[in-house]
Amino acid sequence: xxxxxxxxxxxxxxxxxxxxxxxxxxxxxxxxxxxxxxxxxxxxxxxxxxxxxxxxxxxxxxxxxxxxxxxxxxxxxxxxxxxxxxxxxxxxxxxxxxxxxxxxxxxxxxxxxxxxx
Numbered sequence: 739x740x741x742x743x744x745x746x747x748x749x750x751x752x753x754x755x756x757x758x759x760x761x762x763x764x765x766x767x768x769x770x771x772x773x774x775x776x777x778x779x780x781x782x783x784x785x786x787x788x789x790x791x792x793x794x795x796x797x798x799x800x801x802x803x804x805x806x807x808x809x810x811x812x813x814x815x816x817x818x819x820x821x822x823x824x825x826x827x828x829x830x831x832x833x834x835x836x837x838x839x840x841x842x843x844x845x846x847x848x849x850x851x852x853x854x855x
Contacts, residue, residue, distance in 0.1 A: 739799060739800050739802060740802050740851075740855060741851040741854065741855065742802075742804075742807045742848050742851035742852045742855060743799040743800065743801075743802045743807060744799070744851075745844065745847045745848040745851050746795050746798075746799040746806075746807060746810050746848055747795065747796055747799035747800065749795055749810075749814075749844045749847075749848075750791075750792040750793070750794075750795030750796035750799065751792065751796065752792070752840070752844075753788050753789070753791055753792030753795060754789055754792040754793070754796070756785075756788050756792075756837075757785045757786065757787075757788035757789030757790075757791075757792060758785065758789065759785070760781055760782065760784055760785030760788060761782045761785035761786065761789075764776065764781040764782065764785070768781070771831070771833035771834070771836060771837075772831055772833045773830075773831055773833055773834075795810065804852075807848060807852060808852065810845070810848060811845045811848050811849045811852070812845075814841040814842065814844050814845035814848075815841070815842060815845045817837075817838055817841040817842075818838035818839065818841050818842035818845070819838075820838075821834045821835060821837060821838030821841075822835060822838060
């Protein structure tokens with residue numbers, strides 16, 4: 739795997755961890771960031787989606803597909819932008835910016851690796 743692909747591969751495991759936590763212990767994660775606890779199924783649905791994205795990353799990264807690698811940079815940066823917008827509109831607490839920040843850092847890590855190739 740090239741360096742850019744490795745950044746995506748490793749980020750996929752972060753997504754798996756977050757997704758599993760959202761399914762099996764969502765309120766632990768939510769409380770860590772000052773978010774309201776929930777018993778609604780939506781948080782578990784989000785966990786499934788996050789796991790699926792993580793699997794795409796882990797299974798596709800070894801192909802060194804440059805289009806996929808670049809697309810993950812854009813989409814992870816967009817996650818950060820959307821989360822910032824949600825906070826600015828008062829739809830979410832500022833703690834959500836942590837998760838957007840992790841996505842943005844991952845995107846920058848991959849972008850830098852792509853530029854070095």
